[in-house]
Amino acid sequence: FGSSGLSAPDPSVPPPRPPARSPPAPAAMAEVPAAEVPQAEKDELFCCYAAMILKDEGLDISEESINTLIKSAGGAIDPFFPALFAKMCKGKDLDGMLKFGGGGGGPAVAAAGG
Numbered sequence: 001f002g003s004s005g006l007s008a009p010d011p012s013v014p015p016p017r018p019p020a021r022s023p024p025a026p027a028a029m030a031e032v033p034a035a036e037v038p039q040a041e042k043d044e045l046f047c048c049y050a051a052m053i054l055k056d057e058g059l060d061i062s063e064e065s066i067n068t069l070i071k072s073a074g075g076a077i078d079p080f081f082p083a084l085f086a087k088m089c090k091g092k093d094l095d096g097m098l099k100f101g102g103g104g105g106g107p108a109v110a111a112a113g114g
Contacts, residue, residue, distance in 0.1 A: 043077045046070045047085035051094070061089045 030037075038112045050069040066082040 014083050039078070043081045046075050046077050047081050050082075051085060051089055055094050061094075 034042075047066055047070075050066045051061050053069060054065055057066055063083040063086045066086060067077075070077050070082070
């Protein structure tokens with residue numbers, strides 16, 4: 001300003017934007033990258049997640065429903081896994097298996113007095 005030769009900023013011009021930053025690296029969801037997980041383990045996970053979703057929605061956990069859910073999610077799976085998984089789930093107390101918490105061992109033992 002003044003004798004320095006600089007003029008006052010034009011209020012109609014927005015200030016310059018700061019340089020774009022790279023987004024932070026995503027947190028790892030597992031110790032092993034998905035590309036390194038063996039296909040058989042991926043197939044088991046597909047079936048587990050499909051069965052939990054079907055159970056949560058009150059739908060039948062059948063070979064057909066597991067296959068339908070996995071395919072609609074864009075997954076591919078060895079054909080024997082859904083049939084095997086549906087048979088394993090049949091007649092089981094899945095509600096009891098899906099409950100979390102409640103662990104921690106047995107009751108506390110009183111210290112021996114002396």
